[in-house]
Amino acid sequence: MPVAIVGVGKIARDEHVPAIAADPSFDLAATVSRSGGLEGVENHETLDALLQARPDIPAVSLCMPPQVRFKAARAAIAAGRHVMLEKPPGASVSEVLTLDRLARRAGVTLYASWHSRAAAGVAMAQAWLADKRLTSVRIDWKEDVRKWHPGQDWVWQPGGLGVFDPGINALSILTAILPAPVHLTEAQLSFPENRDTPIAAELTFTDGADLTVAAAFDWRQEGGEIWQIEVETDAGTLRLTEGGARLAIGDADQGVASPGEYPALYSHFASLIAQGASDVDASPLIHVADAFMLGRRIAVDPFHD
Incomplete structure (x- = not known):
């Protein structure tokens, strides 16, 4: 399955990219980064540009800071894409609960990942x-x-x-x-x-x-x-x-x-997509x-x- 990484910072380079490369369920098809992305991988400067240019990419992994993640996740869900959220899944509890509702209505997978659980x-x-x-x-x-x-x-x-x-x-x-x-x-x-x-x-x-x-x-x-x-x-x-x-x-x-940890996250993401299910546990963020x-x-x- 083609997948795109949105936000190519340290966590994406150190953990997400190797995990995707090792997972037979996914192929890293594109990135979204204003800094140029990854060598040898198609890059777009904005998520909107990616969503418009690559309707064949059904899943995105959002690795940007939490303050800007809600807008990106909402846009991806509205475009019918499955979404994986790096932790924390949002800047507020209400953001995460809203995304959960939107994903369920759209019939796409939303995965609020917690890497330490793996x-x-x-x-x-x-x-x-x-x-x-x-x-x-x-x-x-x-x-x-x-x-x-x-x-x-x-x-x-x-x-x-x-x-x-x-x-x-x-x-x-x-x-x-x-x-x-x-x-x-x-x-x-x-x-x-x-x-x-x-x-x-x-x-x-x-x-x-x-x-x-x-x-x-x-x-x-x-x-x-x-x-x-x-x-x-x-x-x-x-x-x-x-x-x-x-x-x-x-x-x-x-x-x-x-x-x-991250290989386990992507394995679970693939399983959720196959099942048509979501996994959105906000309890750690509620404690915060x-x-x-x-x-x-x-x-x-x-x-x-």
């Missing part, structure tokens, strides 16, 4: 926790923003999410592995004095009964990334580390194998929206890239 240890963690009684969950998701988003001003602008851009990866795993949903009860958000999005966040969730989930996100991490989730249960401790790539239960490393609604704002030192 990390090697996540599915096994979900299965192991399904019949356990959970007593507590601790999330630590900390990295250096200068390493992962150098010079990317959009992450500091409204809709760019700030530290929730990586933090939502943890929330996407959390909402996948817990046997029952949780909701946010309080948050503390640290905003640099010169930025519109937070650089750190402390969150507390509950299931409404006995379970408490504590999360710490921080973009000021030095000395290596920390991407881990620890779950205490009546049958022992489960740990997901390296962003979900490694799973340990008690002292035993489970050594889970995986074809990779709740954090901005309930969060106590703390001013911290200015951040300079």
Whole structure:
């Protein structure tokens, strides 16, 4: 199936292009990029130009920043194309829900992808926790923003999410592995004095009964990334580390194998299209929206890239 990538930035080059190349279901037929796209691949400067010139391309993968993704997704859906959304799926919850309705009315597939859910240890963690009684969950998701988003001003602008851009990866795993949903009860958000999005966040969730989930996100991490989730249960401790790539239960490393996160996403996208189905789970983004609604704002030192 011919597919087009819209927005040829770092994530597209590093993850989407290789995943498409390795997937027998897709062929990268075109790109949309004002910077020239990819060598050897047909490029269009705008999505409208692509949609008009290439009616034979039935699917598009939107990899631009979330602030501008809604307009592009709406146009693609209106043109009858299947759409895959890079995470986060939109700049607001209402955008995502609107796109879901539009896709269903148009009879096309909409896939709000969460790449961290495809990390090697996540599915096994979900299965192991399904019949356990959970007593507590601790999330630590900390990295250096200068390493992962150098010079990317959009992450500091409204809709760019700030530290929730990586933090939502943890929330996407959390909402996948817990046997029952949780909701946010309080948050503390640290905003640099010169930025519109937070650089750190402390969150507390509950299931409404006995379970408490504590999360710490921080973009000021030095000395290596920390991407881990620890779950205490009546049958022992489960740990997901390296962003979900490694799973340990008690002292035993489970050594889970995986074809990779983005290959799994494209495999799922192809399956959804074949089934005439969509997959639009907004729950991680809802948690982020709740954090901005309930969060106590703390001013911290200015951040300079």
